[in-house]
Structure formats: structure tokens, C-alpha cells
Amino acid sequence: MDFPEPIRLLAFLLGMMAFVAVNAAYLVWAERKGAGRFQRRPGPTEVGWAGLLQPVADGIKLISKQVIVPPGADPILFRVAPLLVMAPAMMTLAVIPFSETLVGRDINVGLVFVFAFGAINVMAIMMGGWASRNKYAIISAARVVSQDVAYEIPMLLVVITLLMVTGTMNLNEIVQQQAGWFWHWNLFRLDVNPLMPVTFIIFFICMLAETNRAPFDMAEAESELVAGAFTEYAGMGFGVFFMAEYANIVVGCSLATVLFLGGWQSPFGVGSGVIWFLLKMYALVFTVIWVRWTFPRTQFYSLLNLSWKILIPISMVTLVLTCILLKLT
């Protein structure tokens, strides 16, 4: 299939948008269903079979509501923030290889691209919180920033460790290196770094923190800050923030799949394809949901302590260890 590059990219971006939108909407459904099951109740059941049309109904409800800009709020920032939180999720998915060919743009610095855009998300939440002119929202915005600064560091340290192992920033190549049986996955490359599973756990924790998911949902913290940065948002403004949360989870889980779990590679060496990618990614998404419905929220300073006192030292150790082992072999 030889399409001219611009058309291919356009088609892929459109597909990506649809993918993100459907995922965001249906992950909300999955989250509610999952939460229901964890709590011994069925979750949404009324709209459509097994509540499958619930996201549509919610969407209609949210769209039909008025978007209220509170008096004294910064009207431009207030409106831009929800868009800005959604856009990076779509952008980053363009470089994620779903399968060998199914990738929007196979660029050499894919990993850098993902992290560059990933950081916008936090800025957008801060913008929304700041622009709302609400005390709860401002507290939340301040929290988001310090949380993000704290967790970007261990995350990047982990990624650098990985980069030394792979030697490339091209995501597609990273996946290709992990071909074969599942012990070729970076997660199990114990020869270059015996602490690789620990590295993965750190990556996962950081991802939870970066996407503001429980138990690190400092930004929303509904029992303290009402709805945090989103307190003043009504209608679709809130809806977009809400969907962006799930879009970002998809991005985070995709990245974890690509970096550690061999992307679209089959665990048995044969039959690789997009199906494996989706399976692994949704397994991670399920874990994210599972974690949320199990733990209470962390306190803000123990969140920072966790990062500065535990995660950063450990990721430093893995970094140094990998350096030494790579030099030796």
C-alpha cells in the first residue's frame, strides 16, 4: 500500500482521533463496570446492553450542558485548557507502533517526542486550575506541578536506563529488538540489568502519578479539593478533561507496552501483530483501574517523599548498574 506520505499521515491522524475518542469513552465505561465488579455491584446496566451506550448518553448530556465561565476567570486560558490536555494524547499516539506497519510516523526520536508532548498535559491542568479563579483549583494546580516535577525525574532516569540497553530512540526498533520468546522482552533482560522488573514497577508508578490516577490523584482529590482543577468546569469542558485522563492512560500503557513488554511481539515468537499490542495494553489498563479501586489516596508529602527518597535513588542505582554491566559485557 503506497499512499503519498501526507495522505497516509492524515488518514492515520484521523484514525488516531477516532481511536482515542472511542477508547476514552469506553474506558470510562470499562472503569465503571470494573469498579462495579470490584465492589460487588454490576455497574451501568440501563442504557443499551450491559450499559454499553452509557458513554453515548453521558456524552449527549455533557454536550447539551452550558459551559459556564466563572466571573473573574481568565476566559481564554479557561477555554484552552481542556483542548490542551487532550491534544498531546493524540499527538503522542502518532509515534507509537501498534504493529510493524501500523504506526503514524516512524521517527528516530520517537521517545523524546512522546515525553515532550506528555509534559504539556500537566501544564494544561495547571492552566485550567489557575484560570478557574477558585481556591480549590489553585491548590490543585500547585500540587500538579510539584507532583509532575517530582515524577518526571525517576521516569526519565528509568527511560535512560532502557535507552542504554536498546541504543535507539526509535520506538519501532525498540520493539523489533524484543522479538522472540517473552524472555527477550526488556522486562526480563536480567543480563544487562538484574533490577529490570523493579525498573518497570518504577515506570508504572510514575505513569500513574503523571496521569493523575489514584492513588496519586492529587489534582482531583475529591474528598479534599471537591474536584480540584476541574471544580469550575461544567458540561463538555469537564467532559474533555475526563476523557483526557483516559486518553493519557492509554498513552502511558502503550508506552509501557512498547518499552518493556515487547510491543506487538507475540510472547511465543510467532504470530506477532497488533492483537498482542492491544492485549498487553489493555491488561495494563485493567491494572490501572484495579489499583484505583483498591487503595486510598496518598498524602501529598508522602507522594513527594516516595519520589525523592525512594524512586529516584533506586532508579539511579539501576542506571549505574546498567552502565557497569554494559561496559563489562
Added chain:
Amino acid sequence: MRPKVSIKEIVRGLHSLVAGMRITLGQFFKPTVTVHYPHESLKMAPRFRGHIELVRDEKTGKPLCFACKLCEKACPSDCITVEGVKLEGEKRKSVSEYKLDFTKCSLCGSCVEACKSNAIRFSKDYNLATTSKEELIMDLFKRLEADQAKTGQPDTKDTREAGK
């Protein structure tokens, strides 16, 4: 200052997290415990205290109440007003109006206890949502009559097990 974190503590902490997740996963695969209310409903307990209703005499089909107003006096919330008339040829009065202001009722049950002739009982009706306050001020006597008109015959059996 917080104590320094040790490796042992981290491992113990992680273990507690895993233990918690194991429990929630176990619950995930257990059947649900809820009842889908509009589609299914629970049977109310025999002693369930709903709003009150008048009871008929098994034989005559007339309400047992003879307007002695004991319930009216016992009610702490002043929600009962009973009026009675003296019919010819009968020794006692019989009820002609039994107004229950359900907006004020605290469902305490004092009225049923006060009634010496068991002329009132608790209904099992709990679907009581209305769109106006007036609908909750009901005349139990008229309700009873209307019931009779609907079924065409004095309905003396206990309908309370219906659960709806």
C-alpha cells in the same frame, strides 16, 4: 522528622499493596450483591413500618375504626385527623374521615400501638415518591372506599405481602 526508609520497609509496604490487590481481585469474580430496584424489589419484612392504613372488619367489610381519636392523641407529629359519625342503629361511631398528613409523619408507629381495636396497620407500600406535597396528605377512609370500588368487593385479606 520521619524515620529513614529502609529496604525492608519498602518490601513490606509493597507486600501490603499486593495483598490488598489480591483481595479486590477476589471480590471481582464473586457474584454481585445488589438488587436492581425498578426491575426487582425486595419483599418487605412482616413488621415493616410504612405509612398507616385502615383495616376492615373481616365480617362486615366496614372499617374497624370507631373514631375514638386515641391515635390522633398519640401521634407526636400531629398528622392524624379523625372524624366520625354516629350512624343510626349502631352503638359506636364509625369513621367518616381519616386524614393522614404523610408529609409530617415520622413513621414511629405510636398510632398503631395506641389503637386498642387494631383498626390501623402499617402498609407495605414504599413507592411513595410524588411530584406534589398535596398527594401525600391522604384520606385513608376514601382510600379504603376506593379500594373497595376497584375490586368490587370488600377486600378483607391482608394485601401487605404484595411487596409493592
Added chain:
Amino acid sequence: MSASEVIPASDKPQETFVLNVGPQHPATHGVLRLKMTMDGEYVARAEPVCGYIHRMHEKMGENRTWAQFLPNTGRIDYLAAMAYNHAYVAAVERAAKIEVPPRAEYIRVITSELNRISSHLVWFGAFLLDLGGFTPLLYAFDDREKILDLLEAITGSRLTYCYYRFGGVCNDIDADFIRGVREFVAGMRPRLKMYHTLVTENVILRRRLVGIGYIGREMCRKYGATGPVIRGAGVAYDVRKVEPYSVYRDLNFDIPAFPEGDCMARYRVRMEEIEQSLRIIEQGLDKLPDGPVMGGNVPRVLKPPAGDCCFAVEAARGRFLVRIISDNKEIPYRVRLRTPCFCNLSLFEEASAGMMLPDALALLGSLDLVIPDIDR
């Protein structure tokens, strides 16, 4: 208000700002308002503002007969209505010298303790909700539902039972109830173990509760705090032990007390109390005597002799005391209600100073406040 009317932020940054937590806020569980003067995320001063749900129960007591006031008592702390009914009923019984048959006393103790467990389960769930954990709430409600079903079967109501009468209880319990309670007690112990693994051991929860929200003995004394709050400060003060009423003297149970004085201590006191209540219920069922459930000497028109009479019980949240003054009429002269939550709340201002906002709210949750109980 248009944007131009907004007062611009002054050049000099303000040191503190006021954060209104409540009357509608997810953490206040009702209409309590906390006027928090914040220094960044630190609480400089938190002033509780109550009265939003004041219903004049005490005044209502002066306007209705002795028996008619009984339903009111269940609505003060609606989560532990049995104990409140008990205090009022027993106060009137003491004033009017009404005898209560032993079977009724045992039934009262069993139902009160069941109610205490259900109240603690609600607290457990709601407290975890304050801390951001949603799932334990529903597990706790699942267990609580069993208690409510049992109590509904004998009392006819799920929350405001109004089950006790001057001189006894209004309905006898049946074999179904006894079997149900035994089943519940047997099923509750493994559930408690599950809660401990899921919640108590959890490292995130420990980080949030251990060493947070210190309330010492002195502070409890100063403000008159009772119940799990004072027991969490290491004082084993429990009305059931220090002024035993009903048949508590014949039952064997411990008063859990933890000296740490932090949120974790209060948490553990309540969890331990559930265990103790299970013990009490089991013993109560074993010892349950036969006989009538209503005393014979209850006058039809109740006019307690003139005088002043008190009765205190250990409700789920602390010492609840009813003081009645009678002038030998059908209507009380005065009904005074001493509710535990009011005193437990009043120490919040002192205890929360200097804490971070989430910790202050954890402290608030650990006090287990029922707002109608504060305002009465």
C-alpha cells in the same frame, strides 16, 4: 459580576486566605462548615461553624408527652439510634421507677451492640472515602445491610428504630432473628480479617494515619471528648464499664484503648470495638432469659414524680446523656441532651492547627461526626 469589578490581586501577597470547607463539601458528611484560614496548604486556624441542621430537639421535648418524645431521640444520631432511644427510655424508667424485665434488657443490649457495629461500619466506609479509597465503603455497606435487615425484621425500621418502650421493648425477638444474628456474627469475623488485610495493613493508609492528628488526654479532658476519641488517647473510659447500665455488668468484654492518640489509634479503637461488640452479642444470645419483654407496672398515663434524673449510655460516638426534669406532668419540664459529637468536634480547632489540609480532613473523619448530633 463582570470581570472589571473583580478586585485585582494586590501587589503585596497576602499571607493567608480563607477556605470555606462546607456546608456542602464531600469531606464534611453533612452540613458542617469549617472556616479554614489557610497558609498555603497548611491550616492556620479551622473554625467549625455549626447550626445548619439545628432542629430544636430539646425544645421539642418540652412540647410533647414523655412517650411522644421517644421517636425524636432516634433522630439525633441516626446512625446509632438504638443507644439514643435506650438513654431516654432508661432515664424515664429511672424517674418513674418502671421495672424492665431481664429479657428486655438483654434484647436491648443485643440490638444496641448490633447498631454500634452498623454505625462503626458506616464510619469505616466513610472514613476510607475521606482518604480516597472507595471500595471499602461498599464492602462495609454490604455487611451493614445484613444488620439492617435483621433489625428491620424485629423493629420494622432500618434506621430510626424506635424499638424500646418505657418498661421494655415493643416486640419480642424470634428464633429467626437469633439464628440470623448468630450467622452474622460468624460471618463478620472473617470479614474483619479481610478489612485488616485490605485496609489496616495498607502502607498508604498507614502513612496517612500513623502519627497524624494527635489528640492527647489533656485535650480530651479539656473539651470533654468521649468515645473512641478518648480511648484513642489511651484512656479506657467507657460508660458501659464506668457506670454499667442495663446488663453490661454481667457481660464480659474489654475496652480497647490505644495510647498513641493519632488517627490510627482512633481507627484501631473502632475496629477493635466491632470485635468486642460481636463478643457481647454472642454472650447476650447465650444468656438470653425467657420471660416477658414488657414490664407490668407501666402506667397508662405517664407522670414521673417531680425531680431531676440523668442517664448516660455509651453510644457509638461517645457518652450520650439524657437529663430529664419532671414536674409531675404529662409533658417533660426539660429534656437536656448531652451529645458526644459536639464535644468531639470542639477540639478540632485546637487539634488541627498547623496541619496540612488533607491531614486535617483525615482528622475530621477520624472524629466520626454525625452532624445532626452536633446541632441536635
